[in-house]
Amino acid sequence: MIDLLTIFVLAVFVGFEVVSKVSTILHTPLMSGANAIHGVILVGAILITGRAEHALEITLGLFAVFLATVNVVGGFVVTDRMLEMFKGHRTAKPVKSAANGHKEVGE
Amino acid sequence: MIDLLTIFVLAVFVGFEVVSKVSTILHTPLMSGANAIHGVILVGAILITGRAEHALEITLGLFAVFLATVNVVGGFVVTDRMLEMFKGHRTAKPVKSAANGHKEVGE
Amino acid sequence: MRVGIPVEARPAERRVAGLPETVTTLIGAGLTVDVQAGAGRHAHASDAAYRAAGANVIADHPAGQSDVIVSVQPPTPEQAAALREGDITISFLQPSGERELIDVLVANKVTAFSLDLLPRVTRAQSVDALSSQALVAGYRAVMEAASRLPKFLPMFTTAAGTIPPAKVLVLGAGVAGLQAIATARRLGAVVEAYDVRAAAKEEVKSLGARFLELDLETQQGVYAEAQSETFLERQRELIAERVAASDVVISTAAIPGRKAPVLVTNDMLKAMPPGSVVVDLAAESGGNVTASSPGEEIWVGEVLVYGAKNMPSSMPVHASRLYARNVANLLMMMTKDGQVVPDLTDEVLAGCCLTHAGELRRELP
Amino acid sequence: MRVGIPVEARPAERRVAGLPETVTTLIGAGLTVDVQAGAGRHAHASDAAYRAAGANVIADHPAGQSDVIVSVQPPTPEQAAALREGDITISFLQPSGERELIDVLVANKVTAFSLDLLPRVTRAQSVDALSSQALVAGYRAVMEAASRLPKFLPMFTTAAGTIPPAKVLVLGAGVAGLQAIATARRLGAVVEAYDVRAAAKEEVKSLGARFLELDLETQQGVYAEAQSETFLERQRELIAERVAASDVVISTAAIPGRKAPVLVTNDMLKAMPPGSVVVDLAAESGGNVTASSPGEEIWVGEVLVYGAKNMPSSMPVHASRLYARNVANLLMMMTKDGQVVPDLTDEVLAGCCLTHAGELRRELP
Amino acid sequence: MSPTWVQLAYLVAALCFVLALKGLSTPKYARAGNLLGAAGMALAVVTAYVHGAVHNGLLILLAVAAGVVVGIPAARSVKMTAIPQMVALFNGVGGAAAALVALTEFLAVPHGSVLFQVATVLTVLIGSVSFSGSVVTFLKLQEIMTTRPVLLPAGQLLGLGVAAVSALLALSVVLTGSSVLLVLLALAGLALGVLFVLPVGGADVPIAISLLNAFTGLAVAASGYVLANTLLIVAGTLVGASGTILTRLMAQAMGRPLTNILFGAFKATSVAAATDEQRTVRAGTVDDVAIMLGYAHSVLVVPGYGLAVAQGQHAARELAQVLEQRGVTVHYGIHPVAGRMPGHMNVLLAEADVPYEHLKELDDVNPGIGSVDVVLVVGANDVVNPGARDEPSSPIYGMPIFDVDRAKAVVFMKRSMRPGFAGVDNSLLYNPKTTMLFGDAKESLTKLLAAVKQV
Amino acid sequence: MSPTWVQLAYLVAALCFVLALKGLSTPKYARAGNLLGAAGMALAVVTAYVHGAVHNGLLILLAVAAGVVVGIPAARSVKMTAIPQMVALFNGVGGAAAALVALTEFLAVPHGSVLFQVATVLTVLIGSVSFSGSVVTFLKLQEIMTTRPVLLPAGQLLGLGVAAVSALLALSVVLTGSSVLLVLLALAGLALGVLFVLPVGGADVPIAISLLNAFTGLAVAASGYVLANTLLIVAGTLVGASGTILTRLMAQAMGRPLTNILFGAFKATSVAAATDEQRTVRAGTVDDVAIMLGYAHSVLVVPGYGLAVAQGQHAARELAQVLEQRGVTVHYGIHPVAGRMPGHMNVLLAEADVPYEHLKELDDVNPGIGSVDVVLVVGANDVVNPGARDEPSSPIYGMPIFDVDRAKAVVFMKRSMRPGFAGVDNSLLYNPKTTMLFGDAKESLTKLLAAVKQV
């Protein structure tokens, strides 16, 4: 059990470290991405449904699978859409020296 | 066992993240600090010695305890000495505006 | 309607009120332009260039021929006499100066605009010839000072020792003063400045110069108001020490329609380092420096005092360009369908109209 | 030993070879200093100031009284005639110019140092009066040009339209040329420059200006060597277009001991914008500009050509200060225990010694 | 214990999630991060299915299919402006799923270890809170209900009451193992979620969503303990931890300490930022502006008197240079009367060595200004005031201006909402296109410079 | 399983270690980090003792005391210059301890699970390599043996041979559980360590130490598997991971790809950086210089022609300003003939608006130069050449110079080792006080600016 706690602590650490320096404009995409990730509950839902035998359990489980799937696919797709603005970035041009730039300025 | 692997992976991650942006001047202190930390083998040494019953085991264990202790105390002390240079830092002064600084330049 | 650009009538005036480029603008607005031959001589605008721009080059002064006469200096009373009722003149009329001329303008029912009188409001900025010519004056003041100074303005550290930067004191931080500050700073001088207006402090600092904080009350508003003699006395006392520490003093303090305040006396000059130079941009309106006299270089002890006289004329090409554009912009404000019809209910036009329909619209000081 | 500082003998020379501050230095080294009354007049150094520094103010030229005579311009042959055997003179002897004077110096067995001849080596930099005076000349060249130009140098965007920055072309990027580049850039001009020496390109760029790349061979070394007439012909062809595009040309090209190369002809000037200004710093050594003549302003069409004549004299206070320090540094190199004893095996002293012990040590060109 | 390959697959998936979050925190790798997260998820789900769907395989497939059919179109078709509420909704269903999973497992195995029981109640409780809270935020943002804080009479007391009840119920479940109580706990959680979010005002809703998101993460982590599944623990914890940090960062960026929002919510002190006359001003942070600039194609800098006052010319030039190095086209729009003397801006920018050919005049700029991505108005005001163009009654009517309101976005750098020289209010400050960056121009530029280098 | 409190204590200790490493990677928190690490260690050791020292308690205490008696004075008294070899030694004993622990445990429980066996052989092997390797680096650095790469005949072949033997032995131990073979494996490891380090040349030794340090970390982690102790696993892994990254960073900083060092070592291509005539040049990185500057009290900038060529005046001014904001006193030393025309530096610095009162001349600077912490020579050369002062034969003899060789440290920013205008070699470039920062002055200054803001 303490192992799971250790895992928890380490994961907290990784979670903190990894997002500690994110810029404001990424707040929403990051939140949305994290949101998609907790859709991993789908795994849990599949597992319980996969071993469920009673109708109630099966029903609840299937509903959980459905909800979790919505969470997962919706989450990733919406995040991707938000991130489209970061697509079009070009590579850097060579630096133009300001000093030598003083050239022809016509009347 | 897979839990220990997970711990391992997460710890690798934390280890990477934590030092990934260190400046050159801290390379040596950081190495030395990490060196002190692996002296934690002292814990292992104490544990095996603490349950050892045969002379050979005890001898080997005690030797391990001795070596690990040297590692630990020497490591931390030496690191601290290295870090003395970072002690004397003052607080920031208010910014002096360069523009208004053009004042009296006597002959 | 015809717009006429004469050869300037007054001595030493080297600017011109229209250039080929503004002629093009005016013609584009449906006006016809007459240019007296040789008008652009000092501004290096040849008659051929005016012709190429579409102007009609004429031999004589356009008064009586053109409906609108634009010039830098006002016409002479004789020239004004040739103007017809309803004719328009645009120039620096310097209303306080020439009573005789103004009488003629009133008598002939001429509509006379004086750019001296233009309200300094936002919308009038493109017509603001006081500003544009003050820009020239401020820049030139530094050039004149630097040419006369037997020293460098910038600092130099050389194998033959270090030359300290010159110290420049600018008195009055209006348009000309600010430009003088900027130009002196560009050349590497250490600049400080003073003005009575409260807003000036920030403006001076915005040019990277030091503002001289004096223990004197400040004024609000766009223009400074006349100061009492006790105020000026105290001001002189307080700046004396800074004058003494300066290699160059450029004075630009003015109060519209009044004699300029006297800020620098001969005693103060004598405390300056030998070889120092003082340029008094206010010389023509009475002078900020007791010793100054317009257009003259006067030695007070080992200090050279140069009284500015028509400073913008010393740089006729660009001074004319700015002035001509101001004038063209003013004409554009008045022109509809090829007719120059000033709307005297317009705040800007009303503000700078001195005479109209036989009436003197402003009190003369 | 006595060092003498005379009133300068040549017309229009306003500098002086020693100032109160250098007098202090010399006295500190155990020398005695004689100053002719009025020597520092133009440099605003009064006799009283010299006296206060410890100098001995005398009425006449110190020749014959002092053992060492320091001056800017060489003495006249008459003054030189008063010198005694072993006396020392330091000045710009301009060796090529005055045969008569040199004959007197040789005849009287005077040891004459000419600062024109100083080797441009590292150690000699503090004595390098060519550099220090070229610094003054380069700075002044821009001031002279800016004063004469009927336009602004900097760019201005104003309510009355935009004034484009002036274009300045500097020909020859030695010490004076580089300083001209720096000064014009400070004032906001767009500057380009050309020099035949290969090292100049980087130096010009190090001042933020554009280097004019011409399809011409470059030269190595500290000084340029004389160019063939075909080279110059080609150079003129190539720069013609840039001259035509410039508002100001400042030419400084020189070849030590030779006539300056002709770089700008009258035809080239005519293509410049009307009102442009050309300052020829090489005017005294033959001129880079065909039309230039030392000390004169000549109009070529609508372009003003100003030939420099003794440019440093136009700024006597600082020019004198630099020169006086150069001279003092040279004297310090020669002084031991209060005696001025030049060691003519020293590379620097040997290099600039023209006559010694009745011998002419350099070939005259 | 699951077979090793399953566990390994889960470990790889967990790794993917870590890297996904890492990627999502830098603009450059954000998209890649998201894709990697999706890949990890696919791996985990397929693994779970292959290994764990012993029974009901087809039904599960159908449920997944249904989820896909609902989720993807919803995510695809939602308008950009409605994305926050969509995220809230996705978060809510995730929370619900976690609660359901725990509930179902509890039904199957009602009497596990204490840890199991505790994990179960936590999952159910937090999952329910997250679900109902998210639904309410959705309703608010979608404006189905009011966006203003809703203050129930004695709302705070009510909240505390429900919280106490929940705690009691939770304890009972752990002690008794009763599923009925667990269902009641779920209901209590739903109520708690509603009470939690109701008093939050419009501007703070995104922060609430982020917090609920972290909650869901914790619920999932707790469910991991329920199912003894390391992947759920790791992924849930990651989201919980990063969500918490993120919530704090968001609160900081809005200048509201987190405690204030959390407890302030109950106190209902939070109101949407709005000035009088309903004109709202949008203040951005340095980072926002840095990203706007860093990812723009063309930027127009309009300097004014304030740049001179701040003596920020050097910083402005540097910023422009850094942007150019990134491939952004930068020009300066020099207004004829910017500053306080003719040519003020020329003198200023020349001092900082800005090349002349970067300076553009009104006529150069205005025709093409519609295609400028960001106009950076640095200490200028009157010279971009649309009133000079549109309002004949304005004292500055008739002065030509830069039509920056026609550009795609405008950033104003000034210290306050005070007017400029002419003393005239500037409607552009309230334009929805406008982001204000308050502060001394030099300081802001310097910070911006540092920030642009990061994005 | 140990009791929960023990495990919790270990967990806290592990956390301390993580935070310690984090602290150690920023100058500001480095000391605190180290102290925290020590605190975590104390906690772990006390816990282990209280809980685990069932037998031999006193003996253990004595052994610890012996370790303290040896370790502390050694660490205290070592000269700053000898610290690297001290670190190597501490690392070595750590590796040895790990190997001993695994060996001892194996003696006690020879037939554990496969994982246990594998972990044991790994610990012993890596621990031994680390020990002997560290000892050899110590000997090298202490100059007890030659610092040059030692090339055994057929060294590479020998290395491969020993490696193969080790692999074989390791396999046999796992299969047979023989302790004799395990001891043999330890011996093989020792040989391997020696062979690994012998060919490494002086300059690369620190990198080798760092790698051995990471090895020890891995050995400790492996021993954690042997003892099923999470703390050892976490701490060992942390050190292993961070040590690996660190090794890479160090290699990068020295401009040598890691593979090159690792395999280059065997290939013996690695030689100490030394120019002819035994004059060595020390090239620093931007970060080094940034920290030197950031933590200095007074800095003198000596600009020269190169600064003008690079047009780096603006960057220089900004750097100075940032330093001043940190409380560092910055002046510029303006040499009368710096540049290529009289007053070149004045023109240059005025363009960047450097206040006149920051400019100092020779006579202002030289008397107090001994107390300047760092002189930053930016694109200057001749004007700081001590030859002008000391070598009468030098062509520049007699020119006054800035006596920067009397300052505490000198940084040269230039592009190469080429001389300046006078074409004269500058002995200051080879001075042990000097750090070279190669590259275009403007680029270096810009990087430095960014780096100083970080430290």
Ligand SMILES: NC(=O)c1ccc[n+]([C@@H]2O[C@H](COP(=O)([O-])OP(=O)(O)OC[C@H]3O[C@@H](n4cnc5c(N)ncnc54)[C@H](OP(=O)(O)O)[C@@H]3O)[C@@H](O)[C@H]2O)c1
């Ligand atoms: N060019 C000329 O010849 C001339 C001459 C006289 C008058 N004018 C007039 O001056 C005006 C010029 O327009 P403009 O847009 O340049 O200036 P402006 O309209 O006066 O606006 C300047 C803005 O800069 C802000 N500011 C001041 N200090 C600042 C600082 N340290 N950091 C950041 N922002 C600062 C102020 O807002 P905060 O207070 O909120 O910071 C102010 O709104 C026009 O109205 C023109 O008519 C021009």
Ligand SMILES: NC(=O)c1ccc[n+]([C@@H]2O[C@H](COP(=O)([O-])OP(=O)(O)OC[C@H]3O[C@@H](n4cnc5c(N)ncnc54)[C@H](OP(=O)(O)O)[C@@H]3O)[C@@H](O)[C@H]2O)c1
């Ligand atoms: N001031 C005057 O009036 C005058 C006139 C003529 C000659 N001089 C002579 O010029 C010299 C001046 O001394 P100094 O120390 O200023 O200059 P310097 O001795 O010529 O040294 C300049 C150094 O700058 C480096 N450099 C060049 N471009 C660079 C770039 N882009 N980035 C970084 N570094 C660059 C060069 O090294 P790398 O190539 O390795 O980068 C060079 O060693 C003296 O010898 C003086 O006698 C002076």
Ligand SMILES: NC(=O)c1ccc[n+]([C@@H]2O[C@H](COP(=O)([O-])OP(=O)(O)OC[C@H]3O[C@@H](n4cnc5c(N)ncnc54)[C@H](O)[C@@H]3O)[C@@H](O)[C@H]2O)c1
């Ligand atoms: N609205 C606009 O767009 C616009 C355009 C241009 C100028 N202006 C304003 O016009 C005003 C002045 O311009 P100007 O150059 O024509 O002024 P000016 O020539 O009338 O006077 C020059 C300066 O002298 C100062 N002065 C007067 N007495 C003084 C004293 N005793 N000591 C020191 N200084 C003294 C004045 O305050 C003024 O600044 C400024 O306020 C300027 O902002 C406004």
Ligand SMILES: NC(=O)c1ccc[n+]([C@@H]2O[C@H](COP(=O)([O-])OP(=O)(O)OC[C@H]3O[C@@H](n4cnc5c(N)ncnc54)[C@H](O)[C@@H]3O)[C@@H](O)[C@H]2O)c1
């Ligand atoms: N050693 C030192 O410390 C030191 C000190 C000062 C100057 N110097 C060197 O002295 C040299 C020249 O100084 P100066 O100012 O006395 O030179 P100068 O007055 O003799 O000549 C001026 C410039 O004209 C150039 N020139 C000649 N013919 C030309 C042509 N046809 N077209 C264009 N340019 C032409 C020359 O190359 C030279 O740069 C420089 O190389 C400078 O670096 C060295």
